Amino acid sequence: MGKILVEGVGEVQEYVDICDYAVGLSRMIGGPILPSERPGHALIEQWNPVGLVGIITAFNFPVAVYGWNNAIAMICGNACLWKGAPTTSLISVAVTKIIAKVLEDNKLPGAICSLTCGGADIGTAMAKDEQVNLLSFTGSTQVGKQVALMVQERFGRSLLELGGNNAIIAFEDADLSLVVPSALFAAVGTAGQRCTTARRLFLHESIHDEVVNRLTKAYAQIRVGNPWDANVLYGPLHTKQAVSMFLGAVEEAKKEGGTVVYGGKVMDRPGNYVEPTIVTGLDHSASIVHTETFAPILYVFKFKNEDEVFAWNNEVKQGLSSSIFTKDLGRIFRWLGPKGSDCGIVNVNIPTSGAEIGGAFVPSTTVRTFLWPKESSFSKSALCRPFKSFRHCCNSSEEEGNES
Template identity: 50%
Template sequence: MTTTLPTADDLRQQAQDAARRCGVDLDALAGDHFVTSPVNGQPLSSVRWSTGADVDGAVARAVEAFRSWRTVPAPVRGGLVRRFGELLREHKADLGTLVSLEVGKITSEAEGEVQEMIDICEFAVGLSRQLYGRTISSERPGHRLMETWHPLGVVGVISAFNFPAAVWSWNTAIALVCGDPVVWKPSELAPLTAAASAALLDRAIAEEGAPEGLSQVLIGGPDVGEALVDHPGVALLSATGSTRMGRAVGPRVADRFGRSLLELGGNNAAIVTPSADLDLTTRGIVFSAAGTAGQRCTTMRRVIAHVDVIDELTERVAAAYRRLPIGSPVAEGTLVGPLVHGAAYKAMQNALEAAGQQGGELVVGGGRRFEDEAPDAYYAEPAIVRMPEQTDVVRQETFAPILYVLPYRTLEEAIALNNDVPQGLSSSIFTSDQAEAERFLAADGSDCGIANVNIGTSGAEIGGAFGGEKETGGGRESGSDAWRSYMRRATNTINYSGELPLAQGVKFTV
């Protein structure tokens, strides 16, 4: 695909218009820090940063909002989230534009991220009437045991560039119906998306008469994130990012007896068995591995293919890679946009070099596009590398479109390869054999938080809990019962007997 990248003026005007329609004046937001668009490598806007010192005030305002919000009935709290979802629908294209311009997602993926925000609002509205506890049988006559769930407190959210708004919305929609305010530190690479998302929620808060301070955004650098991590007023710290970041965040939150919810690295694999439908498998692999230019935490980074199908499968996927339209993410027909910055491209080249040194064979890709036209933008050709075994570079997560293809002979060997990495986020198997699928999903099968059959590793729906094991951090967000992380549990005993029998048959008479 040949294309001309948009001019800096065109992109700036698009950003101005989209932000304005969401309620953000970029001139009023301007400051000393520049936002660079990966689309052309040029400045998009400037922003004024908060500092770590601003966190105290934000948390104090959130605590004040919590005092009243926690007593509002949960279905009423759900009404605020419903209105927020309606505003997201109205501004889906605007937010999608900002996502594309700031992080380089193609239009369908950028608007798909906003759709996730809409979906989690719908889920949360229903959840607001389903924050269920349990009634438990008591061993004592005339007694009843039950569980109740109560709002937890201030939720701090630190989000990453690759999903600059959706992950915040997962936390925020659930937190709000659970009775919690949110203080958000977005990625430094996507402040305009954050400002626009927060402005829409602020509008919903004002329209619904909810307390000020329920939602706050602090655009800034690492010092803001560190202050949120260490603040004793933050009851739950939800952080999305690298495993290295999680190693720092987890112990610091635990040291102050706070809660942390960590969504960290992924090194996701698909097992392809001899019975797999290779047409379906190829489509599933290409989207999971090349979508978002390989910059999803659920990106497929490994294919573990049976020796009977590995050659044909590799040829099919490589042929699809050669046809992938690479170019401006806001241009019609593009499927692969840019990497977010030069450091990501350098990491990709370093990994490809290491793979070659460790016995890998580059099948396709790895080059760069538009270097002459936009020297500060980094459009990489998604790469496929055949590896004889799972080496050190394969076990590392490289946040770029590199797909390693590994051989296997027995399903037990394939599952062992799937699990033989430090990360444990997402996984899949392509098979037409039900026994193989069930074996993969069993307790001694995939050790990941997400295990799929006949679909790729990316594209999770909000109805299920999202998260992973091992160095992925163990957190769960979004659907299912992930809401419990945002609430505190109380066990209640009610004695209506008129007597005072003790549990376990204890006798204590005075």
């Protein structure tokens, strides 16, 4: 899909890391034993496998996203049926073969983790099939809504990880040596094709011009080329359709009053390469700003005070990731509090992209403390006994018995 070498290697390592996390979690997947209101009885909370877990993943993380779901589902005793993105089917096949070999080497049937390849028709069948006890979907908000309705129609269970319209906020006291590389990494990493990619950059009016100047110079130094080259930092977009969406968004930004200060064009080279792009001069409420474009376009804005910029951060429909750069401890706690960011990932002095294993991307339906609010997810939470998503609960009141 055009991911550069270091990111591809890192993604495979992430699958390994989530497996390590899952192994540790496997010792903690029981329920509590509580005193019962009945004399001489105990109340036992028992968690059992749900059965078959359907996993539908997107093109941008064809290994890691499956790992987040598959590893937890397996240690909870479930079988998995995976449908990867049609454009990354070879990756799905390779991963499935590795898993099957490991299972068979350990005297387990390789079919515990099965794979089906295809398009939307396969995904629709999985969403509607009552034999799929839990469906985990990663993809766009638009498709996620359709999946949710199909699963809900049969009163099924679903986990949805959807889109993001993520913002970085830099205040007047921010360390610019952190802000500039963080904004660049978050905006152009994976060519802007991450759910946690920074789409919006809010700069205090006192540092706006300086940061834009530094960022423009940094963009000019990005090494573009063949993703297999270890020195390359920026690869192509996924498909020609993605290039068309990029160009459409740039033109719409211009129509709404934006100025392209860097990039905005298709590169003159083979492949789906586009220039990483910076746009200034738009109003924070512009329709294109509120549209998630899966491409390396960064919209930059000036702000005057904390109240207005916190409100701007929260005004989009998605609630995935956000980041603030400041040295003010009081402001940091306000950012983390009820009047701050309404996102599930609320970072401080680091980029919006990336997530902790065992924190973000670990779902739980029972706890219902949503990690990613609004249109970014359904039934996702962090560090809240994540195995609960992949098991079902029953409560048993049992007589304690007589002492011998």
